Amino acid sequence: MEMAARLGMNGAIDDLILHGKKNIHGLNWKADSIHAFLKLERSEVKEFLAFSRSASLLAAYHRAKKNECVTNLSAFICHYKSFKYNQYYYDLLVDAAARCKCSLTTAENYVGKQLKVSKRSFESMLQFWIDYLRNAKLIGYALKEHNVSMPKDLEQKHDDAAATANLLRTENHRKMGKKRAEKLSSIYSFEYGGLVIIVPESADAIVAEGNSLCHCVGGYAARHMAGKLDILFLRKSNQPDKSLVTIEMAPRKSSKDAVHMRQIHGYRNDAGTQPASKKYAWFIDVWKEWMIAGSPRDKQGNPVIQIKEKTA
Numbered sequence: 626m627e628m629a630a631r632l633g634m635n636g637a638i639d640d641l642i643l644h645g646k647k648n649i650h651g652l653n654w655k656a657d658s659i660h661a662f663l664k665l666e667r668s669e670v671k672e673f674l675a676f677s678r679s680a681s682l683l684a685a686y687h688r689a690k691k692n693e694c695v696t697n698l699s700a701f702i703c704h705y706k707s708f709k710y711n712q713y714y715y716d717l718l719v720d721a722a723a724r725c726k727c728s729l730t731t732a733e734n735y736v737g738k739q740l741k742v743s744k745r746s747f748e749s750m751l752q753f754w755i756d757y758l759r760n761a762k763l764i765g766y767a768l769k770e771h772n773v774s775m776p777k778d779l780e781q782k783h784d785d786a787a788a789t790a791n792l793l794r795t796e797n798h799r800k801m802g803k804k805r806a807e808k809l810s811s812i813y814s815f816e817y818g819g820l821v822i823i824v825p826e827s828a829d830a831i832v833a834e835g836n837s838l839c840h841c842v843g844g845y846a847a848r849h850m851a852g853k854l855d856i857l858f859l860r861k862s863n864q865p866d867k868s869l870v871t872i873e874m875a876p877r878k879s880s881k882d883a884v885h886m887r888q889i890h891g892y893r894n895d896a897g898t899q900p901a902s903k904k905y906a907w908f909i910d911v912w913k914e915w916m917i918a919g920s921p922r923d924k925q926g927n928p929v930i931q932i933k934e935k936t937a
């Protein structure tokens with residue numbers, strides 16, 4: 626307490642006395658030296674005290690440094706001084722950057738890019754991003770992948786993640802009804818050339834697929850379960866339990882409905898590799914023709930394919 630008073634950190638003292646808040650992420654109350662109390666290197670103490678006496682801002686620096694969002698105190702101070710909004714939102718920016726393991730500049734630029742396609746304010750979009758990241762963590766997204774932690778269409782991904790997080794909290798809605806599962810299997814399930822199309826029957830399976838392939842399909846689970854879209858897994862016939870490629874289709878209630886594939890992606894949305902749509906085009910083309918023909922099957926339930934088979 627005496628150390629805080631000598632340093633003029635009145636906010637930290639008020640927090641401790643009035644609210645019992647120790648600000649342990651920024652201060653070490655058991656320390657017997659100034660640098661240890663502030664959890665700083667000796668060379669950083671003078672620079673920080675000349676800049677601020679805020680315990681929360683100090684905590685923000687420690688979190689940013691720990692998660693490699695900033696290289697040193699000088700860089701942190703420089704970035705903070707250029708920030709146009711109040712400290713509450715700066716703390717949120719640090720929170721987002723720490724969750725994503727990206728630099729503070731990258732985090733700020735990401736919010737700025739989202740504003741170009743949204744009518745939200747910077748503060749609102751930043752809070753929106755934090756909400757998305759919290760739900761994404763609950764679902765189990767691979768947030769270390771920047772295409773997952775910083776999606777291009779944040780508002781849609783936010784809504785998807787929120788819906789899936791709510792779905793996973795409700796046991797009764799995590800599995801697809803038997804009739805719908807059978808219907809989707811009858812119009813989609815397909816095996817050809819060493820590959821197979823599988824219909825996921827639970828929200829957990831879709832979340833696991835997204836985690837395995839490091840993309841955001843987990844956020845689509847709620848809409849899949851509600852029949853607003855159809856998520857399918859493309860896998861090797863001899864490894865049906867190993868994630869390979871994920872497909873999103875416009876919803877089909879019967880084999881007579883139109884066939885429209887919206888997305889097809891492999892690991893990390895095919896980053897740095899040949900797109901799944903091209904790599905497996907030979908399979909996709911045959912599968913599509915089969916669906917357009919009404920998903921015909923023989924008496925044993927096997928797809929009736931009218932062309933010579935190929936191998937994966």
